[in-house]
Amino acid sequence: MKRILVPIKRVVDYNVRIRVKPDGSGVITDGVKMSINPFDEIALEEALRIKEKGLADEVLAVSIGPADCQQQLRTALAMGADRAILVQTDAVVEPLDVARMLRTICDRESIFLAILGKQAIDDDCSQTGQMLAALWGRPQATFASKVEIDGAVARVTREVDAGLETLEIDLPAVITTDLRLNEPRYVKLPDIMKAKKKPLDTVDTASLGVTPVERLKAVKFDPPPQRTKGIMVKDAQELVDALRRKGLA
Amino acid sequence: MNRILIVAEHDGARVNPAIAKCVTCARAIPDAEVTLAVFAADPATVAASAAAIAGVDRVVTVTHAAHANPLAAAIAPQLAELAAGYSHVFGPSTTFGKDLMPRVAALLDSAQVSDLMAVESATRFRRPIYASNAIVTVESSAGAKVVATVRIASFEAAGVSVAPAPIEAAVVSAAPDTHTRFVSVSSARSDRPDLQTAAKVVSGGRALASAENFGILFKLADKMGAAVGASRAAVDAGYAANDMQVGQTGKIIAPQLYLAFGISGAIQHLTGIKDARTIVAVNKDPEAPIFEVADIGLVGDLFQVVPEIERLLDRPG
Numbered sequence: 001m002k003r004i005l006v007p008i009k010r011v012v013d014y015n016v017r018i019r020v021k022p023d024g025s026g027v028i029t030d031g032v033k034m035s036i037n038p039f040d041e042i043a044l045e046e047a048l049r050i051k052e053k054g055l056a057d058e059v060l061a062v063s064i065g066p067a068d069c070q071q072q073l074r075t076a077l078a079m080g081a082d083r084a085i086l087v088q089t090d091a092v093v094e095p096l097d098v099a100r101m102l103r104t105i106c107d108r109e110s111i112f113l114a115i116l117g118k119q120a121i122d123d124d125c126s127q128t129g130q131m132l133a134a135l136w137g138r139p140q141a142t143f144a145s146k147v148e149i150d151g152a153v154a155r156v157t158r159e160v161d162a163g164l165e166t167l168e169i170d171l172p173a174v175i176t177t178d179l180r181l182n183e184p185r186y187v188k189l190p191d192i193m194k195a196k197k198k199p200l201d202t203v204d205t206a207s208l209g210v211t212p213v214e215r216l217k218a219v220k221f222d223p224p225p226q227r228t229k230g231i232m233v234k235d236a237q238e239l240v241d242a243l244r245r246k247g248l249a
Numbered sequence: 250m251n252r253i254l255i256v257a258e259h260d261g262a263r264v265n266p267a268i269a270k271c272v273t274c275a276r277a278i279p280d281a282e283v284t285l286a287v288f289a290a291d292p293a294t295v296a297a298s299a300a301a302i303a304g305v306d307r308v309v310t311v312t313h314a315a316h317a318n319p320l321a322a323a324i325a326p327q328l329a330e331l332a333a334g335y336s337h338v339f340g341p342s343t344t345f346g347k348d349l350m351p352r353v354a355a356l357l358d359s360a361q362v363s364d365l366m367a368v369e370s371a372t373r374f375r376r377p378i379y380a381s382n383a384i385v386t387v388e389s390s391a392g393a394k395v396v397a398t399v400r401i402a403s404f405e406a407a408g409v410s411v412a413p414a415p416i417e418a419a420v421v422s423a424a425p426d427t428h429t430r431f432v433s434v435s436s437a438r439s440d441r442p443d444l445q446t447a448a449k450v451v452s453g454g455r456a457l458a459s460a461e462n463f464g465i466l467f468k469l470a471d472k473m474g475a476a477v478g479a480s481r482a483a484v485d486a487g488y489a490a491n492d493m494q495v496g497q498t499g500k501i502i503a504p505q506l507y508l509a510f511g512i513s514g515a516i517q518h519l520t521g522i523k524d525a526r527t528i529v530a531v532n533k534d535p536e537a538p539i540f541e542v543a544d545i546g547l548v549g550d551l552f553q554v555v556p557e558i559e560r561l562l563d564r565p566g
Contacts, residue, residue, distance in 0.1 A: 217387065
């Protein structure tokens with residue numbers, strides 16, 4: 001059985017305007033719309049396409065977090081994942097502990113490919129995929145914009161600062177997705193109905209042998225410094241004059 | 250004493266300009282001793298450029314054929330081994346550093362501070378979250394090794410040293426992993442300045458409407474000695490190459506001057522330019538959010554304004 005693992009993170013929706021709580025204890029998440037991390041949707045889409053090409057047999061979606069993560073896992077099942085596991089915890093789980101839990105799942109589920117989003121849009125850490133690859137002792141191809149599976153290897157094109165880099169990696173391996181890898185499909189109503197019948201198991205962190213540890217304590221949260229609105233000019237001449245006054249032209 | 254090890258990203262000839270910014274960050278830590286580590290197939294010239302950065306106390310080199318092209322899988326086990334005896338291990342927040350450092354952190358059983366933007370003490374740092382819509386202060390546990398990527402837009406580059414730092418070859422026993430092989434890299438390399446470290450950046454959005462039209466921005470950029478960037482919308486539409494994308498998921502930049510043409514200013518784009526000294530925006534839509542952060546704004550058609558600016562720059566002011 002060739003099984004692909006796709007971790008799913010529940011995050012504040014892309015379109016929500018983030019505000020820091022007045023007491024600096026966090027950002028306001030009460031009552032705001034929550035969604036699948038957009039990069040994880042791209043990861044799931046890629047896994048589904050690989051399966052649809054006959055190169056994998058099953059797509060397993062895993063989320064780590066509170067009971068509400070079931071919503072995002074149901075969406076993942078509706079998109080086409082075959083089954084889902086929720087590792088239920090109310091603790092803050094840092095990327096290293098997420099990677100540890102995923103590593104255990106990779107072993108137990110004989111994963112041949114783990115596809116993750118390159119970063120979560122809440123903490124913007126961009127760590128979990130690389131950490132999983134390290135703990136698993138397997139290759140990583142991060143920031144992927146093209147993935148080709150060919151037997152026991154994958155050729156992955158990566159978006160790097162210099163342009164596009166292509167790597168060849170032995171499977172099993174970890175791939176993290178960049179924006180332009182694919183465009184995730186829309187979920188149709190019949191798929192949502194079907195997803196309700198797909199298996200969603202709930203386990204706890206202890207069953208994966210991990211007790212989440214807070215290695216980096218969040219001391220306080222601040223709003224970012226704001227830029228102030230500057231001047232408006234009426235034409236290119238005034239614009240160039242303004243640049244010259246600043247010594248920039 | 251805080252002993253800080255920085256992985257010196259390079260192109261085979263010189264260290265990346267981001268490294269001089271990492272050195273400034275490391276120097277902000279009290280009582281710091283700064284070592285740069287060069288992993289290369291032939292490290293001599295790279296090591297010399299690393300040793301010339303002011304504030305560097307020592308350069309160590311690791312020579313291996315596997316480092317002809319930088320691969321996280323090859324460097325990580327050796328960097329993790331080298332990290333013994335250091336209190337901090339830093340890399341730049343470039344795609345190289347973002348790829349490598351979490352792999353190193355996991356091998357060291359450490360957490361990672363991503364995009365470190367300010368040092369408050371040897372264990373307390375600030376970093377942006379939620380596309381820079383919030384800044385979190387984090388404290389690492391006492392005695393734990395601090396692994397971090399340094400947000401290069403937040404630090405000035407260290408200068409050139411009058412007396413170069415000593416260079417020594419390091420002995421490491423960890424073998425590079427071979428399950429990952431470099432195939433190729435394709436880049437639209439040009440004579441233009443590097444987008445991530447350029448003093449001036451000319452940038453275009455969806456309003457450019459075609460890849461050909463981006464040519465007018467390249468022309469203006471060449472006149473100004475500027476790099477060229479693009480919004481995600483322009484890159485997604487195929488008007489600009491992916492490595493030109495500025496924003497939350499592209500490049501975070503801090504030029505002296507950022508000229509945005511036909512960019513509306515989505516929050517994810519503004520994340521990438523917040524640290525620019527001066528932002529200039531030209532947009533047809535007077536309600537475009539970019540005007541809220543621009544130092545100089547002009548409501549107008551970029552296809553008229555860009556050639557006019559170019560013409561005016563030729564005339565003495």
